[in-house]
Amino acid sequence: ETVMTQSPATLSVSPGERATLSCRASQSVNSNLAWYQQKPGQAPRLLIYAASTRATGIPARFSGSGSGTEFTLTISGLQSEDFALYYCQQYNNWPPRTFGQGTKVEIK
Amino acid sequence: EVQLVESGGGLVQPGGTLRLSCAASGFTFRSHWMSWVRQAPGKGLEWVANIKQDGSEKYYVDSVEGRFTISRDNAKNSLYLQMNSLRVEDTAVYYCVTSYYYDSSGYSPDGYWGPGTLVTVSS
Numbered sequence: 698e699t700v701m702t703q704s705p706a707t708l709s710v711s712p713g714e715r716a717t718l719s720c721r722a723s724q725s726v727n728s729n730l731a732w733y734q735q736k737p738g739q740a741p742r743l744l745i746y747a748a749s750t751r752a753t754g755i756p757a758r759f760s761g762s763g764s765g766t767e768f769t770l771t772i773s774g775l776q777s778e779d780f781a782l783y784y785c786q787q788y789n790n791w792p793p794r795t796f797g798q799g800t801k802v803e804i805k
Numbered sequence: 806e807v808q809l810v811e812s813g814g815g816l817v818q819p820g821g822t823l824r825l826s827c828a829a830s831g832f833t834f835r836s837h838w839m840s841w842v843r844q845a846p847g848k849g850l851e852w853v854a855n856i857k858q859d860g861s862e863k864y865y866v867d868s869v870e871g872r873f874t875i876s877r878d879n880a881k882n883s884l885y886l887q888m889n890s891l892r893v894e895d896t897a898v899y900y901c902v903t904s905y906y907y908d909s910s911g912y913s914p915d916g917y918w919g920p921g922t923l924v925t926v927s928s
Contacts, residue, residue, distance in 0.1 A: 731914035733850075740900055740918035741850065752905070752916070784850055788914055792864040794840075794852040 699724050699790040703783075703797035709805040710775050718800045720768040720785035729789035732761055732770045735782045735799075744783075745770060772802070780804050807831040807917040809901045814922030821891050821926070827884040827901030827919060835859075835879040838904040838911050841886050843897035844921075853899070854886065857911065869895075891926045898923050 700723040710716045720730065728748040733741035743752040745761035748768060758773045772779055785797040813825040825841070840855040854865045854875040863875050874887040884901055898921040905916025 729912060740920055742918070743905060743914060743916050746905060746914040786850070786852075786915070788912060791911075792852075792855075793866040794855070794915075796850040796852065798849050
């Protein structure tokens with residue numbers, strides 16, 4: 698099983714600043730890596746797939762990078778609606794398709 | 806607009822059974838891999854199972870293998886999860902999820918999610 702490790706667990710950021718979230722895979726997942734945003738009481742929403750491609754309707758302030766085992770989600774100019782939980786998921790080595798434990802982006 | 810609506814959740818005793826359903830609309834259901842993903846209260850996301858477009862391939866996380874069965878009815882645009890021998894640790898919100906784009910081999914991210922249905926296993 699490919700273990701996904703996200704860091705940090707919690708990120709405190711001021712509105713308008715940049716947030717950088719990390720995701721590490723225990724073995725290569727090539728570029729088959731997705732990022733999801735989840736707000737309280739809601740289902741997750743796909744933000745980024747193929748490590749760096751924004752899903753339909755996702756603002757340009759969200760960007761993804763990386764390949765192999767190291768990945769980054771960057772949110773530039775944080776807006777109030779961006780404070781949420783973020784998960785990475787690999788869909789290269791499955792089953793199972795594994796998620797990271799999540800990073801909470803909170804208001805500083 | 807893609808819509809996924811789960812139903813069938815509820816309270817069940819340990820060892821009991823439950824069948825979840827997911828009604829899909831707004832996309833060509835028969836062209837997409839479909840999955841179930843769950844989230845225990847206050848915890849992270851866990852992929853449970855997925856099924857190929859024609860139902861010929863099914864995969865499960867180890868913890869539910871042999872107890873859960875995923876199936877689909879393309880004529881009814883519906884996805885199912887039969888859950889037997891339920892355990893307390895199966896308590897979670899279960900999400901119905903579709904692949905983001907057509908890919909016959911299953912290497913598409915999980916694109917659209919339903920609102921989820923809560924399954925509570927407790928005596």
